[in-house]
Amino acid sequence: MNSCPITYTPCGDDLYSETGLRLLSRELKVLREFKYTAEEQRIEAYNRASKMSVQGVQPKLSAKLSIKDGEFEIVDTGGKYILKPQHHLYPEMPQNEDLTMRLASEIGLDVPLHGLIWSKDHSLTYFIKRFDRKGQNDKVPIEDFAQLAGMSRETKYDYSMEKVVNVIDDFCTFPSIEKLTLFKLTVFNYLVGNEDMHLKNFSIITEEGKVTLSPCYDLVNSTIEYKMQDEEIALPLNGKKKHLTRNILVDYFGNERCELTSKSIDKVLETISSAVPKWEEWINISFLSNDMKEKYHKLLGTRLDILRIR
Secondary structure (H helix, E strand, C coil), X not given: CCECCCCCCECCCCCCCHHHHHHHCCCCCCCCCECCCHHHHHHHHXXXXXXXXXXXXXXXXXXXXXXXXXXXXXXXXXXXXXXXXCCCCCCCHHHHHHHHHHHHHHCCCCCCCEEEEEECCCCEEEEEECCCEECCCEECXXXXXXXXXXXXXXXXXCCCHHHHHHHHHHHCCCHHHHHHHHHHHHHHHXXXXXXXXXXXXXXXXXXXXXXXXXXXXXXXXXXXXXXXXXCCCCCCECCECCCCCHHHHHHHHHHHHCCCCHHHHHHHHHHHHHHHHHHHHHHHHCCCCHXXXXXXXXXXXXXXXXXXXX
């Protein structure tokens, strides 16, 4: 029996469940295999890179969903989705990102519609719906923290989490609300091994005259996927990038730097603790290999113990 890569639920002999298709569109009856292999997608991404408004290390494609043809189509303009194929060096990146985004959603972090789709070589491609597009061609104002801080793609790591808090204070309409979200996201990233949360991965969004943190994106357990250095966080916190403790993450960052009350902090930690059984279930039924599932469980368990969350 197949498992739907959009919902992780059984779908018989079909590629996708009805629920998964309805998440994409209520009118969608079938979704065909994406007509490119992983390698062909990477080539297309390379050739079209100059036309993409969203950059990054991973190869990305802009796409739209054709309800009539029941398939995703690569486009240079007007795309409502971003597609990320399997990386030639890190083949489980799509599965990893999709799973990690699901775990984030489980604790109430704002996450766009996302999932996995089958490609013609039976590889998995990650998709995420763009939150900076509305209607036909309307763009929603988005600015990442590198832009706000006057930094560049080359200097996106030359900052600190304390300064990230200052950016929120300077630009967000209700800083106290956004700092609570930042605290939850920072604890989450530590727990799931996302050590690549640099300035380009934080953004603000302006809607109806209100400036808030944007929905989450690019959340990956980079520690088990492509760990290249002994660090636990991309931007230093209290001068440290590794050997983080509950005192640093919870007491120092949550209470002192984000100026959160003990009640607010406890509520975040309780929410995470309550979500752990569901997190473990998501990992078990995810599309990661058994080896990667084991690594994900082990890292998560270690980090939960360090923060004394369970």
